[in-house]
Amino acid sequence: MGSIALKSVRKAFGAVSVINGVDLDIKDGEFAVFVGPSGCGKSTLLRLIAGLEDVTSGQVLIDGKDATNVGPSKRGLAMVFQSYALYPHMSVRGNIAFALKMAGQSAEVIDQKVRKAAGTLNLTDYLDRKPRQLSGGQRQRVAIGRAIVREPKAFLFDEPLSNLDAALRVQMRVEIGELHNALKTTMVYVTHDQVEAMTMANKIVVLDRGSVAQVGTPLDLYNRPNGLFVAGFIGSPTMNLIRGPSAEKRGAATIGIRPEHSDVSTTAGEWPSTVRLAEHLGSDTFVHAEADGIGPMTLRLEGEAPLTAGQKIFVTPREAHLHKFDKDGKRIG
Amino acid sequence: MALKQSTGKRIGVTVVAWVVAFLIFFPILWTFITSFKSEIDAIAMPPKFLFFNWTLENYFEVQERSNYLKFAYNSIVLSIGANVVGLLIAVPAAWSMAFAPGKRTKDLLMWMLSTKMMPAVGALVPIYLIFRNLHLLDSLFGVGVVLMLINLPLLVWMLYTYFKEIPVDILEAARMDGASLLNEILYVLTPMAVPGIASTMLLAVILSWNEAFWTLNLTTTNAAPLPAFIASYSAPEGFFWAKLSAASTLAIAPILILGWFSQKQLVRGLTFGAVK
Numbered sequence: 001m002g003s004i005a006l007k008s009v010r011k012a013f014g015a016v017s018v019i020n021g022v023d024l025d026i027k028d029g030e031f032a033v034f035v036g037p038s039g040c041g042k043s044t045l046l047r048l049i050a051g052l053e054d055v056t057s058g059q060v061l062i063d064g065k066d067a068t069n070v071g072p073s074k075r076g077l078a079m080v081f082q083s084y085a086l087y088p089h090m091s092v093r094g095n096i097a098f099a100l101k102m103a104g105q106s107a108e109v110i111d112q113k114v115r116k117a118a119g120t121l122n123l124t125d126y127l128d129r130k131p132r133q134l135s136g137g138q139r140q141r142v143a144i145g146r147a148i149v150r151e152p153k154a155f156l157f158d159e160p161l162s163n164l165d166a167a168l169r170v171q172m173r174v175e176i177g178e179l180h181n182a183l184k185t186t187m188v189y190v191t192h193d194q195v196e197a198m199t200m201a202n203k204i205v206v207l208d209r210g211s212v213a214q215v216g217t218p219l220d221l222y223n224r225p226n227g228l229f230v231a232g233f234i235g236s237p238t239m240n241l242i243r244g245p246s247a248e249k250r251g252a253a254t255i256g257i258r259p260e261h262s263d264v265s266t267t268a269g270e271w272p273s274t275v276r277l278a279e280h281l282g283s284d285t286f287v288h289a290e291a292d293g294i295g296p297m298t299l300r301l302e303g304e305a306p307l308t309a310g311q312k313i314f315v316t317p318r319e320a321h322l323h324k325f326d327k328d329g330k331r332i333g
Numbered sequence: 334m335a336l337k338q339s340t341g342k343r344i345g346v347t348v349v350a351w352v353v354a355f356l357i358f359f360p361i362l363w364t365f366i367t368s369f370k371s372e373i374d375a376i377a378m379p380p381k382f383l384f385f386n387w388t389l390e391n392y393f394e395v396q397e398r399s400n401y402l403k404f405a406y407n408s409i410v411l412s413i414g415a416n417v418v419g420l421l422i423a424v425p426a427a428w429s430m431a432f433a434p435g436k437r438t439k440d441l442l443m444w445m446l447s448t449k450m451m452p453a454v455g456a457l458v459p460i461y462l463i464f465r466n467l468h469l470l471d472s473l474f475g476v477g478v479v480l481m482l483i484n485l486p487l488l489v490w491m492l493y494t495y496f497k498e499i500p501v502d503i504l505e506a507a508r509m510d511g512a513s514l515l516n517e518i519l520y521v522l523t524p525m526a527v528p529g530i531a532s533t534m535l536l537a538v539i540l541s542w543n544e545a546f547w548t549l550n551l552t553t554t555n556a557a558p559l560p561a562f563i564a565s566y567s568a569p570e571g572f573f574w575a576k577l578s579a580a581s582t583l584a585i586a587p588i589l590i591l592g593w594f595s596q597k598q599l600v601r602g603l604t605f606g607a608v609k
Contacts, residue, residue, distance in 0.1 A: 052505050072508040079509040085502035089524040098520075099510035146510065156509075 001063050002077075002153035002186035003028045004049060009058035011044055018044050020210040021058070026154075026188060026203070031180050034190045035197040036207035037233070042190045043158055045207065049188060050156050051075050062153060073102075078147035079156040082163065084139045086131040092118070092142050093127040099150045117145040120179075137168045144179070154186035161196065173200060194234055198222070206230050228329035231256045237286065237298045239323070244294065246271070252324035252332055259286070259300035261321035264307075269314025273297060278307045291315060361585070367578035368392070375574040391579035399565060401583055408558035408584075410473055411548070412541035415481040416534055419488050422481075424530070427492035428518055432501060442493065445486040453483070453546050464551060473556045479547045484537045491536070495529030496522070532598040535591070542588045559584035 004026040011019040018041045026032045034042040047053040049060060051072035060068050067075050078099075086095050096117055100110045118124045121141040131139055140160060147155055157176070161169045177200055180187050191197055197204050198218045206213040206221065206229070214221060214230045225231035231239050239256045247255045263269065264287070271291045279286040285305040291297045299315065307313065324332040338346075366382070367375050374385040395401065430438050460479065461470075469475030499522065507521040523530065545560040552561055563584050566577040592599065 050505075050509060052508065072505070073511045073513060077509065079506070081502045081506060083500060083502045085500065085506035087503060087507070087521055087525075098507070098512075102511040102513075102516060146506075150510070 001028055003061075003063055004154060004186065004188065005059075005061040005064075006045075006049070007059040007061065009045075009048060009060065010056045011041075011048055011053060012056045018210050019048065022210075022212055024205060024212065024215070026186060028186055029184045030202050031177075031187045031189065031200060032203045032205060033197040033201035034188065034205050034207055035192065035194055035233075036213075038192055039209075040207040041210040042192075042207050046079075046156050046158055046188060046190045050077055050079050076153045077156055078150050078152035078154075079158065080140075080143045080147050080160045082159040084131070084143045084163075086139060086142055086146075088131055091128050091130055092123060092134070092145075095131065095142055096123075096145045096149055099146065103150070113149045117149045120148070121145050136164050137172065140164065140172060141175075144176070148179070148183070152185070154188060157187065157189040159190055159192070161191075162193075176200065195236060198234070204234075206233060224331070225256075225323065226331045228254060228256075228325050231323055231325070237300065240297045242294055242297075246294065247324075250322065250324060253327040254325040254329070255317075256323035256325065257317040257321060259298045260302075261318050262299055263316045263318065264299060264301060264305070265314045265316070266312070267314065269316040271297075271315040273313050273315050275307050275309055275311045275313060277309055278305070280304060287313075289313065289315070361589070364578045364581050367575055368582045370575050370578075372573055372575045375578070391575045392583070395566075395576055395579045395583065399562060399580075401562065401580075404557060404559045404562035404584075405587070407473065407552075407556055408542055408587075411477050411480055411556075411558050412538045414473075415477045415541055416484060416488070416537040418477070419481045419485050419537065420530070420534060423485060423488035423492050424518065424523065426489050427496050428522060430489070430493050431496035431499075432504060442490065445489060449483075449486055457550060461550065469551075471552045471555045471557075476548055476551050476556050476558075479551065480541045480544060483544070483547070484540060487540070488533055488537055491533040492526070492529065495526050495533070498529075499525055528598065532595075535595050535599055539588055539592060543585075 004024075006022050006024040009019055009022045009024075010017065022045060034045055036042050044053060048055055051060075051067070051070060051074075055068060058068075059066055062070075062075055062077070087098065090098065093114055096114045097110050100113060105113075114127070115124070118127055121144060123138065123141055123145060126134060126138060126142075131142065134142065140163075143160070160176075161172050164172060173196060176187075176189075180200075189196075189200060201218055203215065204218055204221055205215050208229045213233075214226045216224075221230055221234045225234060225239075228241065232241060235258060237259050239258050241254055241256050243254050247253060271294060273289040273291040275287055275289050276296075277288040279288075282304065283302075285301045285303070285307065287299040287301060287305070287307055289297050289299060297315065301307075326332050368391055369387045369389070370381070370385055371388060371390070374381055377385075430442060464470045464475050467475075469478075503525070504517055504521060507517045512521065542558075543560070545564070548558050548560050549564055552558070563577065563580050566573055566580045
């Protein structure tokens, strides 16, 4: 069991307010991802859940019980740090066993659990090595191993993949996803990478300047962003946001259209544009265009579109996929 | 980036370094040589450097007249005992300053350092009177407490700079792993800080070993360490240079050997934080 609930949680460092009243429910077994630009407070929020920071006001409930004044060692949560934070003077075995030792488990139980965790994470051959003798990916696995042996109520991940190279990051992302499927334990994961958020989460929490901007499943956020911030943050390449007459005639201050949701023609359409750059990926073509009187626009066309820089095109958004926002940046309809 | 130096310049620098090192070492060397001279040779003018009758007589006489081992024992107990106790206080203090600092931590550190700026003699009379009234004069416990207290600011400062180098993530990981504060300090912080703690301890032991002001003023016989042993050869019959040298050599030999073997740690300890 590992549900986590935050009730009007605020955190201020001196006069600077970092988290401004967050209410949040993470259900048992959920994979929740906190995402947002740097400085939005996502790591602080995770540390408040962990108990590594004290809340200024509000409540943290773990399994329905008030844990606001419970120390990090007593909350029954495990955390994987961005820097791995392995104990450099202990072997891999020592690192994984540490929490069990602290919990006063017997030597046989510890040995058995360490072996099991090492087996799951392909670390069996490295148990007697020191962290400095491991590669980045292996260190990350040790950090995860250290977390899973404890059978915690929930796992907290603080940007765990940001120190890995791109290929390894994709591999570890899959491994963490599989781990969640196997363990079915609650996971709270912090990242600034919205691709990680979209691919891993059941529930995404988008944070903006210390407040929750929107909570929902990845596709909820993708299909129905509740405001300009989430619309611009989720999705890659980002949504095209357009102001002016095109928006006004549709009864909005701003309209948004994702790169893949426009039709492109060389003869006629709503927005006459000029191709600045076409990126041919084989499966898709990304077109960076300059729309007359509107500005830069990104388009995603399926397959190999025969477009070249300087070419004149016409872009027409598909009405069903248009997002409309009012003058305060809130979603309409 | 390494500076390219000509061979001539390198030889010059090497010669200068050796000359400076020799000048610094000379008093110890001279004491050592004098300890093997007769009293007459010891005050001969011009001084005799190597060509005299080498004798061990002074060492026998010194051992006969005063019990070297007793003083050495006191020195060991005081310098190690005082600093082990000091360390037990300084490690948690440095932990809190490095990892859980308050608004006034910096001021507190400066204040602790400032106590080292006051001349010791300023506190002599009150401490002497307190010791007399508490019957602590000439007791290992009493002198040990003073030696511990005068090194404490140094211990805290050095440990503080070492601890600052340790990533706080690792301590937080220990907390998340369910470690209590004591276990965090015992099993995670201390092992990682062992080189720092060792060089701090080494320096503190050397300082306590050589401490003469308080040991001379607060002890007479029972708790007197080696500095008192040396001092006993300077008065009141006048100076007996050869015996004084023999006593000094005996007194500094253990710490000199310890320092020689641990010079790497010592240098690292003294330059820590300054060189990155």
